[in-house]
Amino acid sequence: MFNKTLEEGHRKMFQKELSKEELEKFQTFQEELLYWNERMNLTAITDEREIAIKHMLDSLSPLKEEGVMEKGKVIDIGTGAGFPGIPLKIMRPSLEMTLLDSLQKRLNFLKGVIEKLGLENITTLHGRAEDYGRAPEHRETYDYAVSRAVARLPVLLEYALPFVKVGGFFICQKGPGVMEELEASTKALEVLGGEVVRIEEVALPFVERGHHMIMIKKTAETPKKYPRQAGKPGKSPL
Numbered sequence: 001m002f003n004k005t006l007e008e009g010h011r012k013m014f015q016k017e018l019s020k021e022e023l024e025k026f027q028t029f030q031e032e033l034l035y036w037n038e039r040m041n042l043t044a045i046t047d048e049r050e051i052a053i054k055h056m057l058d059s060l061s062p063l064k065e066e067g068v069m070e071k072g073k074v075i076d077i078g079t080g081a082g083f084p085g086i087p088l089k090i091m092r093p094s095l096e097m098t099l100l101d102s103l104q105k106r107l108n109f110l111k112g113v114i115e116k117l118g119l120e121n122i123t124t125l126h127g128r129a130e131d132y133g134r135a136p137e138h139r140e141t142y143d144y145a146v147s148r149a150v151a152r153l154p155v156l157l158e159y160a161l162p163f164v165k166v167g168g169f170f171i172c173q174k175g176p177g178v179m180e181e182l183e184a185s186t187k188a189l190e191v192l193g194g195e196v197v198r199i200e201e202v203a204l205p206f207v208e209r210g211h212h213m214i215m216i217k218k219t220a221e222t223p224k225k226y227p228r229q230a231g232k233p234g235k236s237p238l
């Protein structure tokens with residue numbers, strides 16, 4: 001059921017077949033997710049078909065944009081059980097992927113997944129986005145930041161934009177409240193050096209509800225005082 005849904009759904013979304021190797025990797029990831037989900041809290045979605053659609057295919061939606069994430073350094077902020085970072089890495093093995101989360105046990109799960117799938121050029125990073133966003137080895141060094149289901153946009157921008165090089169992009173997915181979140185983000189975009197370049201409605205195969213993909217270009221360096229200390233962006237968003 002998982003494989004069939006993923007294959008058909010991928011074909012509908014991208015008009016392209018998944019290779020045998022890609023399919024095997026997705027399947028192993030799904031099996032690991034379900035196995036470990038019995039032992040720790042990884043996902044509320046446990047139906048195989050739903051995992052294929054709402055986790056795997058949903059994570060791939062940035063790839064619908066032509067020329068996006070063909071190569072370069074990517075950070076997935078608040079990756080949780082590996083979404084969208086692992087599916088993106090399966091489809092684009094040449095990406096240099098960093099999976100960031102503040103929960104160590106989820107990263108331990110991901111280290112196992114990375115080994116089982118034989119993925120290379122992928123690392124896990126334990127801690128808060130606000131702290132790594134100030135660290136010179138991470139600040140403004142990524143071509144892309146991605147993030148799904150982590151925070152409202154004004155908060156998320158303060159987590160994400162400090163990681164992105166000027167000229168790079170932050171890509172996130174948002175549900176029905178997208179326009180309201182965008183309106184609330186005017187100040188954050190201006191202060192942190194970002195500009196919305198695309199808002200795309202993404203339809204997911206087999207289900208009614210899709211989402212919006214927002215592409216934000218980093219247009220200027222983020223001032224040194226951002227991100228503020230851990231917890232502050234969430235408590236008092238820009």
Ligand SMILES: C[S@@+](CC[C@H](N)C(=O)[O-])C[C@H]1O[C@@H](n2cnc3c(N)ncnc32)[C@H](O)[C@@H]1O
Nearest residue numbers: 078079080083101102103127128129148149150
């Ligand atoms: C609701 S989960 C979403 C996980 C995954 N992105 C997905 O779409 O399934 C949010 C994740 O973000 C992490 N997180 C929240 N705030 C964070 C922060 N400031 N820095 C790093 N990770 C954070 C949490 O630990 C959690 O794993």
